[in-house]
Amino acid sequence: MNSWIHVLSLDLAVVAIAAAVMLVDALLSLRGKSLGWLVVAALTGVLAASFFVDVVGVTPHGAYVSDAWVLFFKRVFLVAAILGILGSIDWLEQRASRRQAEYYALVLFSLVGMMLLPGARDWVLLVVAFELMGVPLYVLAGYAKNDGEPDSPKLAAEAALKLFVTGAASSTFTFFGLALLVGLSGSTMIGQGVQPSPLASVGLLMIIAGFGFKLGAVPFHFWVPDTYQGAPTPFVSFLSVAPKAGGLAALCVILMSTGWIGSHELWGPAIVLLSVASMAVGNLFALPQTDSRRLLGFSGIAQIGYVLIALAAATEQGLAMALFFIAAYVFTNLGLFLVVHAAAENMGGHGIAQMSGLSRRSPWLGGALLVFLLSLAGIPFVIGFWAKLFVFLEAYRAGLIVPVLIGIVLAVVGLFYYLSVARSTFMAEGTSDARIHSGLALRAAIGICLAAVVLFGLWPDPLVEGANAAARAFMAGR
Amino acid sequence: MNHWLSLIVAAPAIAAACLLVLKPDQKLAIRLVSLVGATVALIGSLVVAATYDRALGGFQMLESYPLVPSYGIHLKLAVDGWGVALLILTGIIIFTGVLASWSVPKRDKEFFLLLLVLVSGVFGVFVSQDLFVFFLFYEIAVLPMYLLIGIWGASHDVRAAGPFKYVWKRFAVGGKEYAAMKLTLMLLVGSAAVLVAMLMLWASPGVQTFDLQALERASFSHTTQMWAFPLLWLGFGSLAGVFPFHTWSPDGHASAPTAVSMLHAGVLMKLGAFGVMRIGMVLVPDAAATWAPIVGTVAVINILYGAFCAASQTDLKYIVAYSSVSHMGVVMLGAATMTPNGWNGAVYQMFAHGIMTGLFFALVGLVYERAHTRAIAKMGGFAHPMPVVAAFFTLACLSSLGLPGTAGFVAEFLVFVGAAQSQHWWWTIPGVLGAFVTAVYVLRACKTIFWGPVPQGEYAHLADARKTEWAAPLVLGSALVLFGFWPRFLLDSIDGASATFLQRVTTVAEVSK
Numbered sequence: 001m002n003s004w005i006h007v008l009s010l011d012l013a014v015v016a017i018a019a020a021v022m023l024v025d026a027l028l029s030l031r032g033k034s035l036g037w038l039v040v041a042a043l044t045g046v047l048a049a050s051f052f053v054d055v056v057g058v059t060p061h062g063a064y065v066s067d068a069w070v071l072f073f074k075r076v077f078l079v080a081a082i083l084g085i086l087g088s089i090d091w092l093e094q095r096a097s098r099r100q101a102e103y104y105a106l107v108l109f110s111l112v113g114m115m116l117l118p119g120a121r122d123w124v125l126l127v128v129a130f131e132l133m134g135v136p137l138y139v140l141a142g143y144a145k146n147d148g149e150p151d152s153p154k155l156a157a158e159a160a161l162k163l164f165v166t167g168a169a170s171s172t173f174t175f176f177g178l179a180l181l182v183g184l185s186g187s188t189m190i191g192q193g194v195q196p197s198p199l200a201s202v203g204l205l206m207i208i209a210g211f212g213f214k215l216g217a218v219p220f221h222f223w224v225p226d227t228y229q230g231a232p233t234p235f236v237s238f239l240s241v242a243p244k245a246g247g248l249a250a251l252c253v254i255l256m257s258t259g260w261i262g263s264h265e266l267w268g269p270a271i272v273l274l275s276v277a278s279m280a281v282g283n284l285f286a287l288p289q290t291d292s293r294r295l296l297g298f299s300g301i302a303q304i305g306y307v308l309i310a311l312a313a314a315t316e317q318g319l320a321m322a323l324f325f326i327a328a329y330v331f332t333n334l335g336l337f338l339v340v341h342a343a344a345e346n347m348g349g350h351g352i353a354q355m356s357g358l359s360r361r362s363p364w365l366g367g368a369l370l371v372f373l374l375s376l377a378g379i380p381f382v383i384g385f386w387a388k389l390f391v392f393l394e395a396y397r398a399g400l401i402v403p404v405l406i407g408i409v410l411a412v413v414g415l416f417y418y419l420s421v422a423r424s425t426f427m428a429e430g431t432s433d434a435r436i437h438s439g440l441a442l443r444a445a446i447g448i449c450l451a452a453v454v455l456f457g458l459w460p461d462p463l464v465e466g467a468n469a470a471a472r473a474f475m476a477g478r
Numbered sequence: 479m480n481h482w483l484s485l486i487v488a489a490p491a492i493a494a495a496c497l498l499v500l501k502p503d504q505k506l507a508i509r510l511v512s513l514v515g516a517t518v519a520l521i522g523s524l525v526v527a528a529t530y531d532r533a534l535g536g537f538q539m540l541e542s543y544p545l546v547p548s549y550g551i552h553l554k555l556a557v558d559g560w561g562v563a564l565l566i567l568t569g570i571i572i573f574t575g576v577l578a579s580w581s582v583p584k585r586d587k588e589f590f591l592l593l594l595v596l597v598s599g600v601f602g603v604f605v606s607q608d609l610f611v612f613f614l615f616y617e618i619a620v621l622p623m624y625l626l627i628g629i630w631g632a633s634h635d636v637r638a639a640g641p642f643k644y645v646w647k648r649f650a651v652g653g654k655e656y657a658a659m660k661l662t663l664m665l666l667v668g669s670a671a672v673l674v675a676m677l678m679l680w681a682s683p684g685v686q687t688f689d690l691q692a693l694e695r696a697s698f699s700h701t702t703q704m705w706a707f708p709l710l711w712l713g714f715g716s717l718a719g720v721f722p723f724h725t726w727s728p729d730g731h732a733s734a735p736t737a738v739s740m741l742h743a744g745v746l747m748k749l750g751a752f753g754v755m756r757i758g759m760v761l762v763p764d765a766a767a768t769w770a771p772i773v774g775t776v777a778v779i780n781i782l783y784g785a786f787c788a789a790s791q792t793d794l795k796y797i798v799a800y801s802s803v804s805h806m807g808v809v810m811l812g813a814a815t816m817t818p819n820g821w822n823g824a825v826y827q828m829f830a831h832g833i834m835t836g837l838f839f840a841l842v843g844l845v846y847e848r849a850h851t852r853a854i855a856k857m858g859g860f861a862h863p864m865p866v867v868a869a870f871f872t873l874a875c876l877s878s879l880g881l882p883g884t885a886g887f888v889a890e891f892l893v894f895v896g897a898a899q900s901q902h903w904w905w906t907i908p909g910v911l912g913a914f915v916t917a918v919y920v921l922r923a924c925k926t927i928f929w930g931p932v933p934q935g936e937y938a939h940l941a942d943a944r945k946t947e948w949a950a951p952l953v954l955g956s957a958l959v960l961f962g963f964w965p966r967f968l969l970d971s972i973d974g975a976s977a978t979f980l981q982r983v984t985t986v987a988e989v990s991k
């Protein structure tokens with residue numbers, strides 16, 4: 001028997017870290033921020049290892065395949081987890097200092113689930129990995145149970161419950177669709193093609209609906225603004241990016257199960273519909289928001305619409321640019337939520353109006369906020385510009401002209417509300433002149449995101465090539 | 479291969495980066511760093527103009543660096559005859575603009591930083607030879623305007639009237655934030671149209687490149703062309719103030735601080751016209767020829783409508799802003815003639831109008847800083863306390879109405895000759911009529927503000943230009959006269975480029991017939 005354990009070495013390393021965190025918490029009871037920093041260091045080690053350890057291979061019976069595609073996603077997840085944890089360290093120490101280890105362990109287990117998703121080639125493994133990703137998130141969403149804003153202390157409970165109920169409902173969709181597909185093909189292997197039939201279409205649509213929930217695509221988006229508002233903001237920075245990348249990976253694997261391009265007619269229109277609906281609802285509902293977290297929630301729905309439009313192109317390059325977009329989104333949105341968190345901690349709330357004068361009180365945070373907003377809006381020389389442009393380019397090339405036109409128009413609408421946040425932070429004179437202080441870890445996380453957004457914005461080629469290689473590997477392995 | 483072009487584009491951006499490390503209270507250092515950045519760019523553009531080989535023509539000083547090779551995107555810079563003229567214009571305007579904003583009242587560091595970033599974008603547009611990079615720089619040039627107007631601009635009262643007065647109140651018309659948002663969104667809708675056209679061209683069979691020279695050689699299908707041209711015309715045209723997409727311009731220019739108005743009316747509107755000609759007409763010549771009658775007719779509307787609007791304004795900044803709309807109509811008219819004279823005139827008008835309107839806004843800023851009003855009815859006899867300002871303002875007025883000996887004359891003359899030579903000779907009539915109305919309103923404004931009896935009361939002791947305030951009138955005023963008497967310096971290079979582009983436009987049009 002060939003050795004195959006190296007294929008899962010990165011995932012096992014994360015499991016080991018998670019187990020170590022719980023053991024350390026039980027035996028040593030570390031105080032202060034050291035545990036958080038240790039987790040970050042360990043994950044950084046895993047990330048570095050991903051560049052040196054050979055993880056390409058297949059597990060017995062082909063249930064798990066690891067290649068450049070899987071590696072790309074694993075790095076994205078690791079980066080998101082590192083930055084998300086880095087941004088949480090200070091908040092945890094202040095607000096929940098006795099519950100730190102649980103937080104890290106839950107994030108790590110969710111991370112393991114995500115890392116297993118893109119390589120899963122067996123329906124059972126895929127669903128288990130997806131639930132492993134999702135269940136810790138329910139707990140984390142309610143983590144700020146004692147920490148709600150004074151006037152509405154129940155927000156955390158609402159956040160967690162909404163996420164859980166929608167999540168549970170979507171799981172039932174997935175299971176039902178799976179039952180149909182597996183029943184038709186007679187095998188739990190994803191690679192086994194399904195012959196097109198009305199029943200297969202129903203099954204596939206059910207599964208897309210189930211996974212669409214994690215993506216937060218319309219019409220499965222209702223949890224997004226409420227959860228973003230009620231859950232702890234540093235956690236939302238992670239929640240708003242990593243599970244979406246996970247959902248995207250899972251969606252690709254599922255669509256591949258039907259032969260990807262060959263069955264384009266089967267799922268293409270469904271994805272286009274999801275995409276256009278997400279862009280429209282996200283962008284338009286973001287307009288009247290007054291809470292920055294809710295605004296970013298709707299903006300996130302819109303951004304997912306842009307990803308899906310590239311996926312709907314059903315080409316290798318389209319897939320590659322969806323990956324590029326999601327990688328760009330990780331840096332941008334994570335950084336943006338962390339800035340909002342840093343600002344809200346000092347300015348007494350998450351309302352957009354409460355952030356007025358941010359750039360005067362902290363030019364550094366104000367500048368970072370502006371850069372992230374511009375990146376989401378798709379303005380040049382930040383990474384989001386390339387992401388949005390490449391996505392439109394590929395979708396246009398694949399003939400999705402009307403959705404692209406709608407997307408471009410809505411992108412201008414998006415600019416309006418992104419700029420209105422910038423107006424509050426840059427133009428309005430705040431009530432206070434006091435400098436804003438934020439912890440080292442939080443500043444480091446924001447700084448890394450900022451550097452990535454700007455540097456990849458100036459020279460996107462490495463990331464484009466990485467996404468291309470990943471997509472190529474995926475298409476070859478199908 | 480020399481690196482003058484990348485130096486010109488990078489110098490302001492590098493200066494902006496240097497500003498980041500300065501402290502907000504190092505006021506002099508901030509200004510000096512900005513001035514150095516602007517001066518290097520100006521010297522660079524003068525060197526480029528001096529070393530550009532006019533006999534050889536074409537694209538020179540080529541630099542190319544891969545950006546995203548898998549999509550055929552290269553950071554490719556080169557300059558042609560049009561670029562030479564527009565580089566000098568931008569260099570002069572930013573140099574004088576920095577000096578004119580020496581007295582920025584608040585948040586100086588951010589102001590100069592945004593100003594310099596914006597100018598890097600403008601330089602980039604004029605020298606990029608890759609459609610994608612062109613678009614990149616174009617966006618960079620447009621966006622800082624939002625903050626520049628929104629933070630440092632001036633609000634003014636607009637009496638809500640007419641059927642939409644409730645809407646006006648709701649959106650705080652007249653406020654600087656309203657103006658900033660209106661300008662940004664209108665221009666961004668324009669860029670969205672440009673983006674769609676870019677996608678169409680790129681996705682055409684056998685293209686898949688953004689290289690402008692390669693795109694010029696590509697032949698696009700008739701349908702693609704017929705769709706792409708109006709998108710490019712209206713997309714870029716919204717920045718050039720093409721009727722009816724000009725409405726951001728009066729509000730924006732009136733609300734903007736001095737240096738920003740100078741840059742925006744002086745240089746940014748030229749980006750739009752440059753885009754229409756360089757991208758729209760040269761890349762899809764077939765459709766351009768078909769659409770030319772409409773483009774020219776709309777340009778004529780621009781000239782007349784802008785002039786009549788300017789004539790009925792009572793706010794000094796609005797007069798200058800509407801005159802820009804009118805003068806940009808002259809540029810678009812020149813472009814629409816598709817004749818060598820018309821195109822030379824269009825580019826020369828971009829240059830002349832840029833200098834002239836820069837001078838106008840600099841002087842209006844001076845007057846406003848001292849008199850604290852822009853209502854011309856309240857002014858009068860300002861020539862007595864401020865003779866220098868009055869003299870230069872009169873010079874700008876004369877160039878605006880096209881007096882021989884000023885740069886404005888050369889440009890308008892060429893455009894009208896071009897119009898007469900084109901298939902639509904009647905365009906000349908409203909064109910000349912527009913020049914006449916211009917004479918009426920600029921002379922009236924000039925007379926009301928500066929000439930007449932010695933002012934009494936609060937306006938009796940207005941100060942004349944001082945220290946750095948001298949720079950803008952002197953430099954821009956002498957440029958107006960210099961290029962009025964010696965147009966050949968620029969016209970030779972402009973003509974080379976126009977001839978090359980026109981030759982391509984006409985041959986392609988004939989082949990396809």
